[in-house]
Amino acid sequence: MSVKRVVMMTGLSAGLVGALALSGTAHAGELNRGALLSAQCETCHGTDGTGAAPMPSINGMDVADMVDVMKAFASKEEKSTMMYRHAQGYSDEELKAVAEYLKGK
């Protein structure tokens, strides 16, 4: 095997490892998005959304219910003192990511 061929093969496998590492990172990034976004909720609702009196706990809620409640807050359909403004700051995908993260807490 020529030196040139060995170098090429090494480069190829390094490329493959790199691609695998990248896809791993992308996946972890998706998982962390909910955690990252819900950190904002946790400043009021307590660590992992488990409630910090007098704030209601928001962990373990059904994902669809959480998204519905957030949309109801945003549209003022559900009365609130703070959540009206806060709920407007998230896209549907972000609300879902937050809800999925908090459901497991």
Ligand code: HEC
């Ligand atoms: C600035 C403080 C604050 C932040 C930040 C906040 N909340 Fe709230 N949340 C409240 C308050 C206060 C209520 C009670 C309703 C009201 O008056 O707004 C509430 C109510 C709720 C409720 C209804 C719970 C129930 O049992 O009635 C849900 C669900 C909720 N928040 C989800 C979230 C999510 C998800 C986030 C992050 C995206 C978040 N909140 C961020 C203050 C906050």
